[in-house]
Amino acid sequence: MWRQRLLERGLSPRTVEVYVTDVNALLKWAGHRELCFTQGRAVDLSGRRFGRLTAVEPLAERIPGQRSVLWRCRCDCGKEIKAQANQLLRGYYQSCGCRKAEVLMESNLYVDNTNLKAVLSDTVRKDNTSGHPGVFRKRDKWAARIQYKGKIYSLGCYYRREDAIRARKNAEAWVKDDAERLLEMVNTPKQTG
Ligand SMILES: [Zn+2]
Structure with a gap:
């Protein structure tokens, strides 16, 4: 959000990047944890389980108009799907779809x-x-x-x-x-x- 606001003020992405890095360094020096402004690393879901799904890795691509990070997830049945981090965390996904078919x-x-x-x-x-x-x-x-x-x-x-x-x-x-x-x-x- 903060990064977005800087970009909206007309600063170049490069300047924003430098700015974010500096602020993070300052925060670290002051004993705080780095704030997550680095794109795509907001929440690390690597290895986390969501029902039958295991989050494998974040992807660079996004669903158009969506800011949530897309994760490549592997289902217990072997199939892989892409799912948005916010939806995973909200419990929206429990499987690649195989569970629903079984229930049916x-x-x-x-x-x-x-x-x-x-x-x-x-x-x-x-x-x-x-x-x-x-x-x-x-x-x-x-x-x-x-x-x-x-x-x-x-x-x-x-x-x-x-x-x-x-x-x-x-x-x-x-x-x-x-x-x-x-x-x-x-x-x-x-x-x-
Ligand atoms: Zn499955």
Whole structure:
């Protein structure tokens, strides 16, 4: 903040750097700990655990418009993600996302008359004739439909099977997005990873 204010006053980054270094030296001499003005080193999270995540190293990049340091984090499952320090410290992240998927698969979660587990898994019904769920023969065409939140939505009829499948896939993507949002709301992260 202080560094920012100096920059806003029109001082060159180089001058600010010298200034910050001098002030830090003075503080050290006076017996105080250095104030953290050096960018990217505000909080050292190296090796700290956040649920299944372990902070590995701070990155130079930032999310546009965000000042919090991005950390490369490794999940217990082996996957790596980038997470902002402030969000890590607030307990926003508990895993790379694998925990949420597990919770979903363990529970038979119904939201708005919809089984999210069924929506978010890719199982083809055994009585399906097209090889793709929600796509079936209707007279001389292929019809696509999707069931969500207790309603069946017709996605149109197509001469070509692949067009019907494409329509169904688009609808699936939308439904999955919506279901994931619902899951987010009912499954707020807890401290137990
Ligand atoms: Zn993971």
